[in-house]
Structures are given as C-alpha cells and as structure tokens.
Amino acid sequence: xxxxxxxxxxxxxxxxxxxxxxxxxxxxxxxxxxxxxxxxxxxxxxxxxxxxxxxxxxxxxxxxxxxxxxxxxxxxxxxxxxxxxxxxxxxxxxxxxxxxxxxxxxxxxxxxxxxxxxxxxxxxxxxxxxxxxxxxxxxxxxxxxxxxxxxxxxxxxxxxxxxxxxxxxxxxxxxxxxxxxxxxxxxxxxxxxxxxxxxxxxxxxxxxxxxxxxxxxxxxxxxxxxxxxxxxxxxxxxxxxxxxxxxxxxxxxxxxxxxxxxxxxxxxxxxxxxxxxxxxxxxxxxxxxxxxxxxx
Amino acid sequence: xxxxxxxxxxxxxxxxxxxxxxxxxxxxxxxxxxxxxxxxxxxxxxxxxxxxxxxxxxxxxxxxxxxxxxxxxxxxxxxxxxxxxxxxxxxxxxxxxxxxxxxxxxxxxxxxxxxxxxxxxxxxxxxxxxxxxxxxxxxxxxxxxxxxxxxxxxxxxxxxxxxxxxxxxxxxxxxxxxxxxxxxxxxxxxxxxxxxxxxxxxxxxxxxxxxxxxxxxxxxxxxxxxxxxxxxxxxxxxxxxxxxxxxxxxxxxxxxxxxxxxxxxxxxxxxxxxxxxxxxxxxxxxxxxxxxxxxx
Numbered sequence: 001x002x003x004x005x006x007x008x009x010x011x012x013x014x015x016x017x018x019x020x021x022x023x024x025x026x027x028x029x030x031x032x033x034x035x036x037x038x039x040x041x042x043x044x045x046x047x048x049x050x051x052x053x054x055x056x057x058x059x060x061x062x063x064x065x066x067x068x069x070x071x072x073x074x075x076x077x078x079x080x081x082x083x084x085x086x087x088x089x090x091x092x093x094x095x096x097x098x099x100x101x102x103x104x105x106x107x108x109x110x111x112x113x114x115x116x117x118x119x120x121x122x123x124x125x126x127x128x129x130x131x132x133x134x135x136x137x138x139x140x141x142x143x144x145x146x147x148x149x150x151x152x153x154x155x156x157x158x159x160x161x162x163x164x165x166x167x168x169x170x171x172x173x174x175x176x177x178x179x180x181x182x183x184x185x186x187x188x189x190x191x192x193x194x195x196x197x198x199x200x201x202x203x204x205x206x207x208x209x210x211x212x213x214x215x216x217x218x219x220x221x222x223x224x225x226x227x228x229x230x231x232x233x234x235x236x237x238x239x240x241x242x243x244x245x246x247x248x249x250x251x252x253x254x255x256x257x258x259x260x261x262x263x264x265x266x267x268x269x270x271x272x273x274x275x276x277x278x279x280x281x282x283x284x285x286x287x288x289x290x291x292x293x294x295x296x
Numbered sequence: 297x298x299x300x301x302x303x304x305x306x307x308x309x310x311x312x313x314x315x316x317x318x319x320x321x322x323x324x325x326x327x328x329x330x331x332x333x334x335x336x337x338x339x340x341x342x343x344x345x346x347x348x349x350x351x352x353x354x355x356x357x358x359x360x361x362x363x364x365x366x367x368x369x370x371x372x373x374x375x376x377x378x379x380x381x382x383x384x385x386x387x388x389x390x391x392x393x394x395x396x397x398x399x400x401x402x403x404x405x406x407x408x409x410x411x412x413x414x415x416x417x418x419x420x421x422x423x424x425x426x427x428x429x430x431x432x433x434x435x436x437x438x439x440x441x442x443x444x445x446x447x448x449x450x451x452x453x454x455x456x457x458x459x460x461x462x463x464x465x466x467x468x469x470x471x472x473x474x475x476x477x478x479x480x481x482x483x484x485x486x487x488x489x490x491x492x493x494x495x496x497x498x499x500x501x502x503x504x505x506x507x508x509x510x511x512x513x514x515x516x517x518x519x520x521x522x523x524x525x526x527x528x529x530x531x532x533x534x535x536x537x538x539x540x541x542x543x544x545x546x547x548x549x550x551x552x553x554x555x556x557x558x559x560x561x562x563x564x565x566x567x568x569x570x571x572x573x574x575x576x577x578x579x580x581x582x583x584x585x586x587x588x589x590x591x592x
Contacts, residue, residue, distance in 0.1 A: 028378065028406035032426070035329030041378040041422055043411045082324065082337040084380065084420040110324035115339045119415015124380040126337055126422040130328070 026070045026201070029136050036131035040070035043084075046120040051164060056088065057097025058181040059123070064101040066204065067127035069185035069250040073202040074136050075194020076129030078105065078187070083112035084124035105187070133194035137254070142199040142218035146255040148270035149262055151186050153230040154207045154251065155243025176234065183250045189264045193254055196262070200254040205247040206292020208280065214253065215272075215279040223281040224270035244282075245290045322366045322497070325432050332427035336366035339380075342416040347460060352384065353393025354477040355419070360397040362500065363423035365481035365546040369498040370432050371490020372425030374401065374483070379408035380420035401483070429490035433550070438495040438514035442551040444566035445558055447482050449526040450503045450547065451539025472530065479546040485560045489550055492558070496550040501543040502588020504576065510549065511568075511575040519577040520566035540578075541586045 028039040042063070046052060050059050064081065071078055081102075088094065102109055110128075142148075160180030167177075186202070193200060199218055203210045207229070215222040231240055255272055256262060278286040324335040338359070342348060346355050360377065367374055377398075384390065398405055406424075438444075456476030463473075482498070489496060495514055499506045503525070511518040527536055551568055552558060574582035 026407075028376070030376070030406065030424075032333070032375070033329035033331030035331075037328070039376075039378060039406055039422075039424065041380055041408050041420070043380045043382070043409045043420070045382070045411050045413045047414070048412055079328070080324070080326065080335075082335060082422055084337055084339045086339070086341070086418065110326065110335055111322075112337050113339045113420070115341050115418075116344060117341045117416060117418055118343070119418075120413060122382065122411070122413055122415070122418040124337070124339070124409070124420040126335075126378055128326075128335065 027074055029074070029131070036134055036136060038071055038074045038076040038129040038131055038136065039126065040067055041124060041126045042067050042070070043122065043124045045122050048120070054164070054181070055097070056091075056094035057100065060094045060097035061101040061182045063123050063125050064098065064105065064107070065183045065185050066250065067125045068105055068107070068187060069183070069202040069204065071127055071129035072185045072187045072190035073200050073252060074129065074131060075133050075190045075200070076131050076136075077191065078107045079128045079130055080108045080110035081128070082110055082126040085112065085114045086117035086122050087114055088121050105185070132191050137194050137197050137200035139199055139201050139214045139217035141197075142214060142220050142222070142255040142272045143257070144220060144272050144274040145258045146198050146272040147258060147260070147268050148211070148222055148224065148253070148255055148272060149266045149268050150203070150207070150230065150251050150253050151189050151264065151266045152249070152251040153232045154203065154249050155235045155239065155246060156180075156232045157183065157248035158243055158246035159232060159234055161248070180248060183248065185250055186252045189252055192263045193252065196256060196260065197254040198257060200252060203247065203249055203251050203253050206245045207253070208244045208282065208287055209292025210253055212280040212291055214255075218272070219275050221273040221276045221279055221281060222270060223273050223284070226283045228267065228269045230267045241289070244287075245292050247293045323370055325370070325427070332430055332432060334367055334370045334372040334425040334427055334432065335422065336363055337420060337422045338363050338366070339418065339420045341418050344416070350460070350477070351393070352387075352390035353396065356390045356393035357397040357478045359419050359421050360394065360401065360403070361479045361481050362546065363421045364401055364403070364483060365479070365498040365500065367423055367425035368481045368483045368486035369496050369548060370425065370427060371429050371486045371496070372427050372432075373487065374403045375424045375426055376404045376406035377424070378406055378422040381408065381410045382413035382418050383410055384417050401481070427490075428487050433490050433493050433496035435495055435497050435510045435513035437493075438510060438516050438518070438551040438568045439553070440516060440568050440570045441554045442494050442568040443554060443556070443564050444507070444518055444520065444549070444551055444568060445562045445564050446499070446503070446526065446547050446549050447485050447560065447562045448545070448547040449528045450499065450545050451531045451535065451542060452528040453479065453544035454539055454542035455528060455530055457544070475528075476544060479544065481546055482548045485548055488559045489548065492552060492556065493550040494553060496548060499543065499545055499547050499549050502541045503549070504540050504578065504583055505588025506549055508576040508587055510551075514568070515571050517569040517572045517575055517577060518566060519569050519580070522579045524563065524565045526563045537585070540583075541588050543589045
C-alpha cells in the first residue's frame with residue numbers, strides 16, 4: 001500500500017550510511033576494526049509467519065534459521081544473536097527449540113529482551129556475523145554471460161506448509177513438513193561460494209521474485225530455464241508454477257562466471273543476459289502471475 | 297511468574313558465551329577485530345511501553361533513546377541500529393520521529409525488518425556501539441568505600457507520564473512531558489565516566505531497583521542518602537518515594553573511588569558499604585514497598 005511503501009522508502013532514505021545496504025539487501029555490511037561485520041534483523045508474527053498451532057520449538061528454530069540464512073548469503077560465519085521475545089502462556093517449548101537450534105548451528109545467544117504483548121506473539125532476532133571473504137557478495141554483481149545457480153529445490157517448504165495446515169497439528173514431525181518447520185540455512189555453502197560468485201542471495205520470498213530482484217539490482221535480465229529448476233520429488237507437475245512463487249526454502253541463488261562450476265552441490269537454472277525490457281524471463285517469456293511473497 | 301522466570305533463566309543459561317552478559321546486564325560485550333563491540337536489543341509494545349494515543353514520533357525517539365542509553369552505560373559510541381517495525385495505519389509520524397532522532401544522535405539506520413501485526417504495535421531496536429574504554433564498565437565492580445553518584449534527577453519521567461495520561465493528548469509538547477516522551481541518553485557523560493567508574497548502569501527501571509541490582513552484582517551494600525537524591529523542582533515532597541521506584545529517566549548511576557569527583561555534572565547520593573544483610577539501605581534502613589519496574 002502507498003502509505004507503507006512511503007514508510008519503507010523513508011526508512012531506506014534514512015539508511016544513508018555507506019555500509020547500510022540493509023533495508024534493500026536484507027543485511028548490513030560494516031567495516032570495523034579490520035573485520036567485516038554482517039548484521040541482519042528479521043521479525044516473525046504468530047498467525048502471519050507461522051501457524052497458530054505450531055510447535056514453538058519449530059518457531060524458535062525457524063526464527064534463528066531464517067536470520068542465519070541471511071548471513072549465509074553473505075558467506076558470513078555467525079558470531080551471535082540477540083532475541084526479542086514476547087512472552088507466551090508457556091515458553092518452555094520455545095526455550096527448548098531455541099536451545100537446540102543454537103547448539104545445532106553453534107551460535108551463542110548474546111542477549112535480548114522480553115516483553116508482554118497482549119496480541120499475537122511477535123518475535124525478533126538480530127544475527128551478527130563475520131565475513132569470511134571480501135568483497136562480501138551482494139545482489140548486484142551478476143554479469144551478462146554468467147550462469148545462474150541454486151543450491152537446492154524449490155517447493156519443499158510449500159508442501160510442508162500445506163501438509164501442516166491440512167493436518168492442523170503441531171505434533172507432526174514427518175519429513176514432509178520439516179522443510180517448512182525447520183529450514184536449514186546454507187551456511188557452509190555460502191562460505192564456499194562467497195569467493196567465487198558474482199552475486200548471491202537466499203531465496204526467502206520465492207525464486208521468481210528473488211531472481212527478479214537480483215536481476216534488477218544487477219541491471220541485467222535473468223533468463224531461467226523452467227526445465228532445469230529442481231523441485232522436490234513429491235511435487236506434482238501442475239504445482240511447479242506455484243512452487244516458483246513460494247518462499248521459505250532458503251536455498252542460495254547465485255551467479256558464476258561462464259564456465260565456472262560451483263564447489264558444492266547446485267543446479268544451473270539459467271543464464272544472465274544483457275538487460276532487456278523484462279528483468280526476468282522464464283522459458284523465454286516474462287512470467288505471469290505472482291512472483292513471490294511481497295514483504296510489507 | 298514462575299513459568300516466565302523459568303524461561304528467562306533458560307535464556308540466561310543459553311547465553312553461555314563468555315561475552316554474553318546480555319540477558320543479565322542489558323548489553324552484550326564482544327571482542328572483535330581489535331574492537332570491543334557493545335550490542336543491545338530492546339522492545340516496546342503499544343499500550344505497555346507507551347500510551348495508545350501518543351505521537352508515534354515520540355515513540356520512535358524513545359525506542360532509539362532507550363537503546364542508546366544502554367550503550368551510554370558502557371561508555372560506548374553508537375555505530376548504528378537495526379529496526380524491527382510492525383506497520384501501523386499511518387507510519388509517517390514514526391518515520392519522521394525516527395529520522396529526527398537518528399539525526400539528533402548522529403546514528404545511522406543500518407537495516408531492519410517490517411511486518412504486519414494485527415495486535416498492538418510491537419517494535420524492536422538493536423543498537424551496536426564501540427567501546428571507548430576497556431575494560432567496559434559493568435554493574436559488578438563497586439567496592440566498599442566508593443561514592444555512589446547519579447547524573448541527574450529521578451521523577452521527571454513519572455511526572456511527564458502522569459501529565460500525558462491526564463491530558464490524554466499526543467499534541468502536548470510542553471516541557472513537563474518531554475522527560476517521558478523524549479528521554480536523552482547520557483552518551484557524552486558515559487564516555488567521560490567510563491575510564492573512571494568502578495561500576496555503571498543506566499536507571500531505566502527505578503533508582504531503588506537498579507541500585508539494588510548494582511549492589512547485588514557487586515556483592516556490596518548500597519547506602520543511599522534520601523536527602524542527597526536529586527528530584528525535579530516540580531515534584532512535591534510526598535511524591536519523592538514514588539519517584540524512587542519509577543523508571544524511564546535514563547540517568548547514569550555509577551560508583552567512583554572515595555575522594556574522586558566526576559568530570560561531568562552529577563550528584564553524590566550515597567556510599568558503598570561491605571555487603572550486609574540488606575543489599576540496599578535508604579536513610580539507614582532497607583526500603584519498603586516497590587523498588588521499581590520488574591521486567592517480565
């Protein structure tokens with residue numbers, strides 16, 4: 001909406017620090033004392049970013065994982081996180097899930113704040129990381145001729161969300177919901193790729209939308225080959241277009257110079273072209289319909 | 297409540313990183329690349345931390361100021377902030393207030409996130425600073441014989457809150473509400489004091505409560521002289537005890553070795569004693585009644 005767009009634009013205008021690519025690029029990049037810091041802050045709201053009946057342990061995991069995914073897209077090594085937590089009736093499952101996730105990703109909780117909020121539970125997490133390669137990968141470096149790659153399939157989180165919604169249960173721990181409940185940030189892949197890529201980002205809002213964003217930031221056109229895009233085996237052919245516009249998979253989307261192959265498993269899904277009228281082509285044509293989840 | 301206390305305790309247990317004094321001490325202190333970083337994250341909720349009718353520009357100011365006050369208590373120089381913002385119907389006043397506050401305190405907005413939240417507006421801010429003196433002041437260094445000092449009066453925010461509540465207006469810009477609406481973090485004082493103090497913190501939750509916390513952290517008893525505590529001129533004598541248990545003034549409370557005088561305006565309000573039965577004495581006796589605002 002226009003008021004919101006104006007607010008976001010105002011915030012972006014405020015983010016005038018040379019290091020502050022944050023509001024445009026999910027992360028802030030800051031030179032400090034010989035290190036390059038990466039900072040990101042994401043919020044999650046009950047009923048908006050997770051299903052009301054979901055296990056709070058999964059919510060804690062996802063809150064951490066999505067922020068770490070932003071660090072992964074910069075090739076950063078996590079240093080620590082700060083938690084903003086609005087208290088629920090029972091907080092034990094959240095604490096257990098957060099503990100498990102912090103241990104799994106070997107990240108310390110550095111601090112934070114707790115509040116009472118009479119409305120839907122609202123969570124925020126700030127993640128701090130250290131760049132392992134400079135310059136830090138951005139969205140804006142893709143060059144005509146580069147290959148377009150992705151580290152894994154798109155659509156698994158969509159299927160997981162649908163299974164969880166249908167079952168309406170928080171106890172469902174079957175593998176087909178885990179992609180939605182417990183995404184795994186591509187931290188190791190991000191570090192391996194950072195020295196090689198011309199551009200990189202995580203796919204949080206839908207492959208088509210995020211690919212278009214990268215194309216726009218790079219002043220290029222991204223031509224995607226629909227036949228080359230990886231999907232989960234369980235996805236039916238008629239759901240593929242939906243999956244292209246669904247987010248939450250947290251794979252890394254990146255570009256490599258022509259002829260270069262990535263040092264980790266990944267799929268080549270297209271080629272960067274000189275900027276044409278459309279920033280994004282899917283099978284040669286600008287895709288119709290929703291490209292992904294447009295953040296407010 | 298016990299469940300909440302258990303959750304906070306669990307989070308504190310998670311904050312096992314050597315640098316992570318955060319959940320006990322409002323700030324995380326982190327050595328990185330030859331610098332000492334200070335990190336803090338505070339949340340504010342509509343109807344809990346501000347009056348529903350308040351000017352969003354004041355809310356933005358206060359959100360920034362309270363986080364910068366945590367940096368001030370560490371003698372830190374602000375580097376930048378990240379904002380977690382749940383969108384309201386009209387966001388223009390918030391953006392204007394945030395812009396004014398960022399300019400006033402010369403702090404860049406590095407990034408952040410916006411969400412839709414159908415409940416009360418919930419805001420989070422992460423502030424990042426650079427220590428100007430090491431070791432970084434903490435709450436735990438006060439020694440028997442030290443003088444106890446405060447940079448300014450307590451009770452002005454209480455009077456401001458009461459005036460604002462009574463007037464029920466967001467347009468009231470008279471001086472008597474500004475202490476509540478637009479607190480000023482003692483950044484310059486914090487930097488001047490950091491090399492000298494044995495302990496320091498900002499008074500956010502009430503002088504008596506915060507003094508007791510510092511006494512407990514320092515394993516000492518703090519003896520406060522009620523006649524020496526500064527109050528605003530507008531405060532009547534019978535409200536002084538209320539003011540001692542009211543927070544939001546964001547003055548710095550600190551201890552100095554016997555005989556040392558501070559390099560900035562401040563009031564000596566007591567003396568650190570060896571730890572006795574009571575951690576806090578007011579006019580020679582343990583104070584009765586509420587000491588301050590106990591965070592959930």
